Amino acid sequence: MLINVPETVVADALRGLAAAHPELTVDVENRVIVRRDAPVAGKVGLVSGGGSGHEPLHGGFVGPGMLSAACPGEVFTSPVPDQMLRAAAAVDSGAGVLFIVKNYTGDVLNFDMAAELAEDEGIQVAKVLVNDDVAVTDSLYTAGRRGTGATLFVEKIAGAAADEGMPLQRVEAIARQVNENSRSFGIALSACSTPAKGSPTFDLPPGELELGIGIHGEPGRERRAMMTSGEIAEAAVEAVVEDLRPRNPVLVLVNGMGATPLLELYGFNAEVHRVLAARGVPVARVLVGNYVTSLDMAGASLTLCQADEELLRLYDAPVKTPGLRWGV
Amino acid sequence: MLDADFFRRWMTVTAASVDREAERLTALDSPIGDADHGSNLQRGFTAVTAALEKETPDTPGGVLTLAGRQLISTVGGASGPLYGTLLRRTGKALGDAAEVSADQLAQALRAGVDAVMTLGGATPGDATMIDALVPAVDALGTSFSAARTAAEEGAVATTPMQARKGRASYVGERSIGHQDPGATSSALLVAALAEAAGE
Numbered sequence: 001m002l003i004n005v006p007e008t009v010v011a012d013a014l015r016g017l018a019a020a021h022p023e024l025t026v027d028v029e030n031r032v033i034v035r036r037d038a039p040v041a042g043k044v045g046l047v048s049g050g051g052s053g054h055e056p057l058h059g060g061f062v063g064p065g066m067l068s069a070a071c072p073g074e075v076f077t078s079p080v081p082d083q084m085l086r087a088a089a090a091v092d093s094g095a096g097v098l099f100i101v102k103n104y105t106g107d108v109l110n111f112d113m114a115a116e117l118a119e120d121e122g123i124q125v126a127k128v129l130v131n132d133d134v135a136v137t138d139s140l141y142t143a144g145r146r147g148t149g150a151t152l153f154v155e156k157i158a159g160a161a162a163d164e165g166m167p168l169q170r171v172e173a174i175a176r177q178v179n180e181n182s183r184s185f186g187i188a189l190s191a192c193s194t195p196a197k198g199s200p201t202f203d204l205p206p207g208e209l210e211l212g213i214g215i216h217g218e219p220g221r222e223r224r225a226m227m228t229s230g231e232i233a234e235a236a237v238e239a240v241v242e243d244l245r246p247r248n249p250v251l252v253l254v255n256g257m258g259a260t261p262l263l264e265l266y267g268f269n270a271e272v273h274r275v276l277a278a279r280g281v282p283v284a285r286v287l288v289g290n291y292v293t294s295l296d297m298a299g300a301s302l303t304l305c306q307a308d309e310e311l312l313r314l315y316d317a318p319v320k321t322p323g324l325r326w327g328v
Numbered sequence: 329m330l331d332a333d334f335f336r337r338w339m340t341v342t343a344a345s346v347d348r349e350a351e352r353l354t355a356l357d358s359p360i361g362d363a364d365h366g367s368n369l370q371r372g373f374t375a376v377t378a379a380l381e382k383e384t385p386d387t388p389g390g391v392l393t394l395a396g397r398q399l400i401s402t403v404g405g406a407s408g409p410l411y412g413t414l415l416r417r418t419g420k421a422l423g424d425a426a427e428v429s430a431d432q433l434a435q436a437l438r439a440g441v442d443a444v445m446t447l448g449g450a451t452p453g454d455a456t457m458i459d460a461l462v463p464a465v466d467a468l469g470t471s472f473s474a475a476r477t478a479a480e481e482g483a484v485a486t487t488p489m490q491a492r493k494g495r496a497s498y499v500g501e502r503s504i505g506h507q508d509p510g511a512t513s514s515a516l517l518v519a520a521l522a523e524a525a526g527e
Contacts, residue, residue: 073404073405077403080401105406105494197363216361217362217363218360
């Protein structure tokens with residue numbers, strides 16, 4: 001691994017982010033990344049965060065048109081309430097703050113605690129949960145669906161809504177609408193190695209793959225013999241479309257998990273398009289790249305978000321962040 | 329009677345045992361979770377011992393609420409809020425008495441465990457820390473060493489269970505056959521209590 005010691009990987013990365021992006025305020029000690037112009041008068045603040053290891057999510061999505069602040073936790077570990085409170089205080093202009101929370105027990109608990117603390121300090125807080133992963137059975141008896149690729153769409157679209165000056169309730173409603181209209185499915189060709197462990201988190205022999213993985217190196221629901229890109233696309237599209245049943249054109253995110261070359265991701269995107277066309281699902285926009293990663297895992301995830309005209313307009317609005325940038 | 333020194337000892341012994349067992353906790357977390365339970369708790373309890381050296385709370389309740397706050401502020405993940413709440417609520421239930429009886433501790437711990445169940449939504453049988461903590465609290469009326477045995481047995485008993493809460497629940501039936509890392513660290517916490525009591 002290209003690291004100094006496991007204990008400092010997050011701090012080292014934050015120092016590097018600060019050096020590369022002077023337009024961000026990076027508090028390395030307290031682990032908060034904030035838009036340099038925050039708080040923006042009259043604008044709702046957008047705060048997200050989660051374990052590190054998913055870069056560019058979330059810190060790479062801080063900037064005009066997207067997040068106001070991000071709180072990186074340890075690798076694959078939710079940040080702590082102190083970070084979220086600090087971020088909320090830094091970005092609140094009086095218009096309130098929206099917490100965008102991926103649905104993992106740790107993230108939910110820590111953001112809940114932070115919301116209480118923020119409200120004690122007079123900051124109005126709303127929360128939206130992202131839970132788009134169709135591989136997890138959603139029932140009262142599980143922790144519910146995980147938040148994965150749809151987080152990018154929620155942060156981008158809600159970020160545009162906030163930049164337009166929409167009030168907190170409206171930004172929250174839009175974020176919720178994006179989540180409810182998004183579904184994801186991931187596959188892994190290799191496990192990933194956390195800095196703390198230094199070796200793969202689970203055994204996945206060459207010639208086999210895992211279907212229905214998350215973004216934390218956790219194994220998936222099912223293991224199969226290696227499939228072609230076309231066969232994987234069929235499985236992923238089927239899982240997502242059967243659950244989403246889109247009636248509007250979709251935004252497509254073909255997301256790399258960290259160690260799969262763009263050459264393969266574009267090839268996979270071609271297969272996804274073939275399968276979507278065969279199923280009669282119209283495509284509105286496409287994003288291909290490494291956006292919601294899982295350290296050095298090889299594999300990909302597919303996220304579809306059905307977008308009405310307003311969501312599409314907000315998606316197309318300018319964005320200027322380290323990880324996502326257009327229209328500026 | 330148990331004084332602030334006893335509770336400080338409990339936390340120091342826990343920190344040492346988490347240090348010793350960190351790799352095992354992380355290894356248990358690998359096949360069904362994300363391979364970080366040991367290092368996360370290590371970070372938390374290191375902060376707890378540092379805080380207890382710096383501030384010197386003079387009541388049992390003061391020691392545990394400080395320890396709980398430290399865990400919430402340093403661990404992250406689900407373990408931070410859950411273990412933090414366990415110690416903080418137990419500490420709050422002990423009030424500001426300078427000394428407490430073993431029975432009072434048992435009652436306070438029950439309040440702490442109840443708070444964890446409310447926060448995390450887990451009940452016995454979900455393959456979580458609750459499966460070690462609930463039998464431990466039940467056995468605490470007998471002796472500290474009975475609580476230790478109950479917690480260890482409770483942790484082992486999670487092996488054939490399918491996880492229904494926390495990250496291990498994502499792998500569904502594949503969590504069966506793995507001892508839950510959270511139940512295992514909870515058993516360490518209870519064992520440290522017995523060790524602090526000299527049992």
